[in-house]
Amino acid sequence: MSRGGTAGVAGTEAMPEGGLVEPDPVDTGCDPEDLPPPELECDPFTPLSCGSGAGCYPFVDHPEGSGCDQQRYGTVCLVAGSGTQGELCGDDANDWCAPGFVCVVGQRAGKRCAALCELGVANRCSGGLICGDLDVAGFGVCG
């Protein structure tokens, strides 16, 4: 961290009287962009919104790019899995979660199915679980 005008000096400098020279704040970042509208193919809270044998699942696609791109998110119909709350899940179709559940990381060790829940309403999760935020806007999971 170099201070402007003092090339080769890292970090802070001591002023003669012993005080610290405060570096200038860094004010860089991405130009803000509005959140894109969600791509909603179905409603995870409406049973059979994807038809028989399929479930409606929230998704998020993270950007690859330069660091200022946005995520895409929404809901998509996929072949229904069978995993329920707390069960291990993965990318393999055989490890997928049942309708009403979504495969998450970070709630508990491992990738786990967690029940979808609505944010902003009285908690309907059981077992001492509460409805908490997911990184897909508008959806929560019991955890």
Place this chain on the structure above:
Amino acid sequence: MRASLLTRGLLLSSGGWFLVLACGARTGLPPGRELATAGSEGVAGSLIEPACLTDLDCPQPPPGQCGVAACTAGVCSLELGQVCDDGDPCTDDACSSMGCTFVSGLVDADGDGAFATGTLADPKAALGCGKDCDDTSAEIFPMAIELCDGLDNDCNGVVDDGAQLQPRAMAPIQVSPPEAEHAEAAGLAFDGESFGASMTSRFGRSQGQFQRLTVDGQLIDGPQRVARVNAAAYGGPLVWSGERYLTAYQDARQAQNYEIYFDILNRKGERLTQDLRVTNAEDYSLRPSILWTGAEGLLVWDDRRLEESGGVSGIFGQRVSIEGKLLGGNLPLSPSALEAENASVALSDSGVGIAFVSLDAGGTSSVKFVTTSRALSQPSAPIAIDFENADGPVVTALDEEYVVTFHQFDGVRYGPAIFGAVVGKNGVVRAPQSMTAGASHAQGNATYSYGDRFVMVWADDKDGGYQLYAQTFDKRLAPVSQRLRLTTTMTDTLGAALAPSADGGLGVLYSDMNNGKPKTFFMRLDCKAGFELK
């Protein structure tokens, strides 16, 4: 760093060995040398070296006794004189050119009006000359007010006796901006003047924010956004280096997954460096913890880089400089074959303690513990804390031992209590025990160590819905305070972060879950002296 003490009464001579004279004792010549008597002859064929060349080569009078040591023609002699001892342990007795001197040894180096326990020669000696148990601090003396600071302020031999933490009588202060859709507490630190609070706020997408607070929790200016990206970014833990805040967090700005980033902030929460990317790994890198060693920052997180090649998640670490540079590369801290996540770290005098959750082949979780050096090198073999479905570990350093506190979660239900286990400095784990009671479910905890005891804040539903509670425990996990209720909200409160303030109290940052749209709040615990444990 402890200064070595020169024990009163013994001196090391220039030869590296010490002499204590008594009647009939040897003269104490260096080994291999003999005192040649006048007229003696050496054994035929051997050379007898002179016993001395100067007076200083000869045994000297013992401390506190006058005498004259002399070297004459290579022969030592010692004429002993008066023993200088007035019988008063609180005077410094010595022999000078004027003979014996007896000088008052009382000292009050910190100027607080109380003499040190020892004398000028050794102020910390337990001679009973004075009663000031710490003559380096003007805040410590007999009859001083005992504070919640891990010190024996009143010199009665007991640390923080009677001192208790009590919730301040004040309405909790909302820290998160009202316009945020929701905001969860992420970290709290104290910079000597004010608190810094970190949170994850959502305005459509998540972003990490920093809010400066007075010691009483009042907002100073508005929140600062940490990472300025257009993808989900989270607030992370905060530490104060003495000059700067250090923080680490996960965000999804690139590489199609979450990576760990690091920033240095000033007191206002303004970034002083460009965001430093810490990880460049396949799959998610999550949940960073951060420590400040006094010289550099240590980051620890969980990482799935090995899963792409058929491996499992693991715990990794990274050293960072105060200038915001990576020091070396990412370091594996858990065995590659052990599925490990959700690490907590603590710094002790002997190194770094790390607790994390590991999964067995059946997906059942348990907690394991490793130690490393302060450079995150040489991780020990994991020590198992034998408790099924243990999760959410928090590690606390207490002198040379560690305490690991955790909840129980099988994926469907939280257990009824917070549990704790002590890991001794020899790596032996004492059997885990329940530390809380009376609830159906308990989850999450945060701790602050005072060295010989620690405060734990946790959430359980003993009083209906999750509320926050606090209690102080000693190194054996026995409670040394009452259980205190901290929150009385209509909805669940969780996710506390703690930081000490300069007055001996604690700041508490937490999330009021508000039916799935959490808000971040701040409250104070104040240190009160003189309460009795009931």
